[in-house]
Amino acid sequence: MAKIHVTTTINGAPTEFLCDPSQTLLDVLRDQLGLTGSKEGCGSGDCGACSVTVDGRLVCSCLVLAPETEGAKVETIEGMAKGDKLHPLQKKFVEMAALQCGICTPGFLIASRALLERNNNPTETEIRYWLAGNLCRCTGYDKIIHAVMQVAAEMRESAK
């Protein structure tokens, strides 16, 4: 089957790749581009470990066909820190022990950033529903929710 040539932008860098029409964005990221920070926990959009944004929209990359990203801007966990500076969410997750095994962490960080970009003053309930598509089996979510609330508070403070 003929491969499809896709031109896209990943974490700000112009990127081209060839893929099968049936190949998912997650497979291309992981297997062709070496961006293994997005994880496959289920392959069916239930766990959120492969969360990325495509043109700012939060998606499960296992449910996006790679050719759909033609001309789009894709953001993955590998682009979240700027240089040697962690994003406030990344820093806070470590500080507040919001991860144990860490496999779900990239997905939670991408999803949390997408939330805070839309709403920098979410209630606990809003955070819990926004992150309900990301499964964590280790933490019971407690410290993750606390970390996101804390970052939101600090973002509001620094925006003043």
Added chain:
Amino acid sequence: MSNPKYKWIGTRPDRPDGADKVTGRARFAADFNLAGQLIGKVLRSPHAHARIKSIDTSKALALPGVKAVVTSKDFPEQADLTVPAGEMQVNLRDVTRNIMAREKVLYEGHAVAAVAATTEAIAKQALSLIKVDYQILPHVIDVAEAMKPGAPVLHDHLMTEGAKPPATKPSNIAKRIEFAKGDTKAGFAKAEVIIERSFTTQAVHQGYIEPHAALASASEDGQVQIWSTTQGHFQVRGFCARLLNLETSQIRVTPSEIGGGFGGTTVVYLEPLAVRLSQKSGKPVKMTMSREDVFRASGPAPGGNVHVKIGAMKDGRIVAGECTVEMQAGAFPGSPVGPACMCSFACYDIDNVFIVGFDVVSNRPKVAAYRAPGAPISSFAVESTIDMLCQQLNMDPIDLRLKNAATKGTKTAYGVTFGVIGMVETLQAAKDSPHYKTPVKPGFARGVAAGFWFNVGADSSAAAHVGEDGTVTVISGNPDIGGSRASLALMAAEELGVDYDKIRPVIADTASIGFNFVTGGSRVTFATGLAVVNSVRDLIRDLKGRAAKTWGVDPEGVIWENGMAKPAGSNVGTFEPLTIAQLAATAGKTGGPINGHAQLNVTGAGPGFGVHVCDLAVDADTGIVTVGRYTAAQDVGTAIHPSYVEGQLQGGAVQGIGWALNEEYIYNAQGRLANPGFLDYRIPVASDLPMIETVLVEVPNPTHPYGVRGVGEVPIIPPLATVANAVARATGLRMLDLPLSPPKLSAALDAPRPLMAAE
């Protein structure tokens, strides 16, 4: 809330692997690749029980791009030999049949063949070309059914071990065990109140988010390298050596970062297949399970049937307890029925106890360990029955438990007499918690339950190496599943008297450190922690020797204080203290590299107790349960890194809440799993839960230099009954069967309730 006794222990620094894990840099098993690797895939049985008449792989092998195919013929027969795997025991004859079916397939999802090909698409196509001729056999899923005479027998050789009278023909009951203390007949004769009920729980999956994955590379000279996600890379090495007739020194296993496990990754599934495919193809082979494979073919935790009878005096004193546990082992013997029996009544000081357990095989995937294996099941039944006793006697559930709590000197039914334990302190802490002191909100009801786990020690090795600049690398061999690098580094810093960030903890592969038993049983911070402390003590001995040499004094004349060598007294002489950096700088002149090491079999694991409190509401129309507030109190010994200790309590509690409310393996009439995905097998999500409050009760374990007790297992035990007890109080309905899922609960609420009048 740092610990006043220590400088580092009890503080909450960033974990050493934190940056890697928030940037996507940390490498989990599926992130490893080798040049020229093939992709391996497994063909799995569509049948719950069938004889394999023949397997024809010729068409698959002929497909361009296919480089190797393996079936059970590629794995040597194994002796009937039982070896430890995590907190469970496995039989090698069964393990080789579990990784690749031989005479029969015993559950849907059972591996029957595997292929390695140049691409995943070709590998998948090759699977479809393998022709397996099955003779379908009657199957049995339910344990009670499997125990009945006339049930389809899975193994013709299986005679019930410990049966009374001895078994004369094969059955699905692999083993009968018994624990007794006192005289329950006399106890029940004396009792003023007797409550007796039967409970059931369903199989649940550990639900780690990382699917099993392995990459293996076998060289022409017989050397084998494996990268895989596992709680025990030494066990992967051991199993592969046995199952493939290799020498352990030929196999080098590097553990990846591990995406959860909870006991489920203490056994092997893919590793031996990947190695064999690599041997046959001459190429590295990478294999990953799909989520569906994980549900169908990797070990769930068992379901069980538990019958409980408790006798008490009217003042709440329990005088007799009986418990019968029938537990799913899956397709091969080896359920955690032993720990289930041991833990059932262990929270309490009861004079007369009798416990019987049955290990039962059926056409389900072979069970694996899951956090305090077996204990949640028996505990759910016992703690529910105790709650009924509290209701009947109109006693506070914590007060009744305080009246019966095990203390130092209590002899358990399984023979151990407790040393220093914290059951009373934990009950008291739960009673004093802000949660318990707050009245229950209207519309909500409160449940309470306790739990016990004995915790594990076992084999650990560690080393401490001083670098040229005086910083220290601490090397151990247990995959870090929830922050153990941080707790090991904290103990090393405390012991050595240097800053936490001057210690770098590293997890070594099987060739780079001595043997370590699995990450499991809540043993790493305790046992491997002790190995680390001892390796640092060995290092300090070396450092003091170097100082003595530098000063020209006897080693006994040197003490170690705040990370420096100092003269023991003025009689030794007047010398400026020497730091590690100074000693490292002159190491070449005083004996070469400065290292410490330790290896030991650790005993004296301190048992742990937990008490949980839950406020919840039940929607009478839908049967949906809303957890409004939840508190987990636990005796944690000493909290080395309190955030990760809290995390263990919170995560375990939520797994238990999922077990109580939603999670279950559902089988159809053909014996096929009907819900092998996260959509239909519903683990708790963030919007299902409130914050999980924790109370860390510190009753130090006297056998550990820093008082460590394992903390990971206990928190999954109390939630099942805590939730069920709250539901009983919210609805007036005592649910005896888990999970309390909305359809089940709403049906029960709609049904007539003859039982309630008697209570």
